[in-house]
Amino acid sequence: MKALVKTKLGPDCMRYMDMPEPVPGADDIKVKIFACGICGTDIHLMHDEYPSKPPIITGHEFSGVVSEAGANVTDFKPGDRIVTLTAVDTCEECEWCRQGLRMLCPARKSVGSGCNGGFAEYVVIPAKHAFHLPDGIAMETAALCEPLACVCRSVCERASVKAGDFVLVAGAGVMAQLTAQVAMANGGVVIMTGLKNDAERFAMAKRLGVFETLYVDEGEPLARVMELTGGMGAQLAFECSGAAASAKFCLEALMKTGQYIQVAIPGKPIPFDMDMALYKEITISNSYASERTSWLIALRLLEKKLINIAPLASSILPLTEWEEGFRRTIVKEGFKVLLMPHPEDLKESE
Numbered sequence: 001m002k003a004l005v006k007t008k009l010g011p012d013c014m015r016y017m018d019m020p021e022p023v024p025g026a027d028d029i030k031v032k033i034f035a036c037g038i039c040g041t042d043i044h045l046m047h048d049e050y051p052s053k054p055p056i057i058t059g060h061e062f063s064g065v066v067s068e069a070g071a072n073v074t075d076f077k078p079g080d081r082i083v084t085l086t087a088v089d090t091c092e093e094c095e096w097c098r099q100g101l102r103m104l105c106p107a108r109k110s111v112g113s114g115c116n117g118g119f120a121e122y123v124v125i126p127a128k129h130a131f132h133l134p135d136g137i138a139m140e141t142a143a144l145c146e147p148l149a150c151v152c153r154s155v156c157e158r159a160s161v162k163a164g165d166f167v168l169v170a171g172a173g174v175m176a177q178l179t180a181q182v183a184m185a186n187g188g189v190v191i192m193t194g195l196k197n198d199a200e201r202f203a204m205a206k207r208l209g210v211f212e213t214l215y216v217d218e219g220e221p222l223a224r225v226m227e228l229t230g231g232m233g234a235q236l237a238f239e240c241s242g243a244a245a246s247a248k249f250c251l252e253a254l255m256k257t258g259q260y261i262q263v264a265i266p267g268k269p270i271p272f273d274m275d276m277a278l279y280k281e282i283t284i285s286n287s288y289a290s291e292r293t294s295w296l297i298a299l300r301l302l303e304k305k306l307i308n309i310a311p312l313a314s315s316i317l318p319l320t321e322w323e324e325g326f327r328r329t330i331v332k333e334g335f336k337v338l339l340m341p342h343p344e345d346l347k348e349s350e
């Protein structure tokens with residue numbers, strides 16, 4: 001089968017190439033990939049800024065259809081539409097595994113970085129980590145379940161948004177838009193911040209229901225936040241860009257006793273005014289990808305149509321055009337780029 005492989009560490013490491021088709025074990029399912037989203041992590045992975053074990057088939061944000069189920073698998077059958085959590089290979093013995101915090105397992109191997117992923121025609125995963133895709137969710141949208149689950153971890157499990165809270169979402173990309181959607185589902189009043197070149201992204205945010213968008217590179221953005229929040233500042237700030245200036249703005253725009261939540265991975269140490277956080281009694285939180293509980297929230301929000309994320313799947317390309325997809329992701333063109341190893345499936349799904 002064809003797959004997009006990180007062949008080695010170092011530059012010029014990505015190849016679209018033949019790989020052996022995976023064979024499911026007794027407890028596994030073999031999944032025919034429908035679409036797999038390109039994530040910022042894939043770009044980091046390509047540049048060795050995120051750990052991986054090459055040679056490895058990349059991609060972790062996918063939707064697919066079961067093509068084969070192992071002998072012991074009872075809850076999935078060929079034809080079932082699925083998505084899967086990413087921490088598919090953990091020790092199951094350590095305290096973190098026992099507590100259901102699989103991302104924290106020291107032996108964790110995640111799909112697309114530690115074990116083979118979704119930029120391929122097929123992938124094999126343990127059936128116990130898959131989720132049935134509820135009816136009414138398009139396969140394209142389903143490929144956004146993984147980033148959505150990560151955001152559900154941040155917003156619903158690692159922070160506490162109450163109805164009427166002012167929620168600052170710093171950034172206007174996919175993660176920020178998803179964060180805004182989930183914060184709004186919790187009753188938050190979202191103020192999204194971005195830069196002047198985020199005009200199109202802001203238009204999408206407005207279309208998807210955010211209360212206010214705010215350029216932080218013109219005018220007096222902090223004064224504007226205070227004006228919007230009755231002089232108090234925001235109850236919560238989700239930092240979704242990874243930029244130091246954005247972290248600083250979040251801290252300034254928060255009300256005393258507010259919550260600061262780091263969603264994006266800065267990728268390097270960034271300055272953070274701990275004195276200001278202390279003087280304002282800011283609670284600092286963050287989240288690392290997603291756990292099973294986060295997926296259950298994500299799928300329920302989608303199934304019950306409490307959020308609108310379909311427009312964020314902004315381009316769909318055949319897997320053969322992965323370089324163009326990576327380019328669009330790097331230059332932040334549109335929102336999520338999906339790659340399809342079987343592009344003919346798109347017509348059938350319409």
Ligand SMILES: [Zn+2]
Nearest residue numbers: 039041061147
């Ligand atoms: Zn991702």
Ligand SMILES: [Zn+2]
Nearest residue numbers: 091094097105
């Ligand atoms: Zn473990």
